[in-house]
Amino acid sequence: MLTSIELKTLNDRFSQRPTEEILKWAWERFGQRAAIGTSFQGAGLVMIHLATKQKLSLPVFTLDTGLLFPETLELKKRLEDFFGFPIESLEPDLTVEEQADINGPELWKHNPDLCCTIRKVMPLRDKLSDLDCWITGLRRQQSDTRAHIGIVEVYTFDESAGREIVKLNPMAHWTREAVWDYIQVHKIPYNPLHDQGYRSIGCWPCTRKTANGENERAGRWTGFNKVECGIHTFMPKKVDFQI
Numbered sequence: 001m002l003t004s005i006e007l008k009t010l011n012d013r014f015s016q017r018p019t020e021e022i023l024k025w026a027w028e029r030f031g032q033r034a035a036i037g038t039s040f041q042g043a044g045l046v047m048i049h050l051a052t053k054q055k056l057s058l059p060v061f062t063l064d065t066g067l068l069f070p071e072t073l074e075l076k077k078r079l080e081d082f083f084g085f086p087i088e089s090l091e092p093d094l095t096v097e098e099q100a101d102i103n104g105p106e107l108w109k110h111n112p113d114l115c116c117t118i119r120k121v122m123p124l125r126d127k128l129s130d131l132d133c134w135i136t137g138l139r140r141q142q143s144d145t146r147a148h149i150g151i152v153e154v155y156t157f158d159e160s161a162g163r164e165i166v167k168l169n170p171m172a173h174w175t176r177e178a179v180w181d182y183i184q185v186h187k188i189p190y191n192p193l194h195d196q197g198y199r200s201i202g203c204w205p206c207t208r209k210t211a212n213g214e215n216e217r218a219g220r221w222t223g224f225n226k227v228e229c230g231i232h233t234f235m236p237k238k239v240d241f242q243i
Helices: 006-012 019-033 041-055 070-083 094-103 112-126 178-187 192-195
Strands: 036-037 059-065 088-090 133-135 152-157 163-168
Touching: 006 019, 006 152, 019 036, 019 041, 019 133, 019 163, 036 041, 041 070, 041 178, 059 112, 070 192, 088 112, 088 163, 094 112
Parallel strands: 036 059, 036 133, 059 088, 133 163
Antiparallel strands: 152 163
């Protein structure tokens, strides 16, 4: 795994380099032990396209919670046709119906943190157990909680086993405008809900349109003191590695 000196050197280097170079580094260092996780937001689509153009065979996966918009499920099929390879769907152990039997109906209405843990965090954790590098589409512009993310980060995955994982955010410095300019130029399929005012699209019960002046993720979990689903917060970042 990376040392603190390597981490600082890589972040300094990558802060001035194109996303393609960052993805190439991940492929050369980790091979298929690195994978792109995407919920089909704009940045993820750009990143997959950049990797494909360079013929980097990075696996791609997504979380299928059982509560996605029909438009999102249809987009997955369109993207597989467009890119020419399958996108792995990670599904929770419990169906929505089984979850309701155990925790009551519409868990997202009274305990969205638990719902996200069951339907997102736990399937992702299973997937990350097979990876050394998780590549995300996080951008600093998206929200206050993401404003200071590094391009290369190291997290403790399993403290008892001493296992760590690299979290790579190659799109960290991209603006929303740059992302969507790229999508339009390269004619990449995207979720039609974006054209209807949805700027960040998750599960249908917890996603709304955003108003002018709101940050991109303001339409998630309205009415709750919640800004993240948990997949980016369940692992502790290595304190000694802070930039």
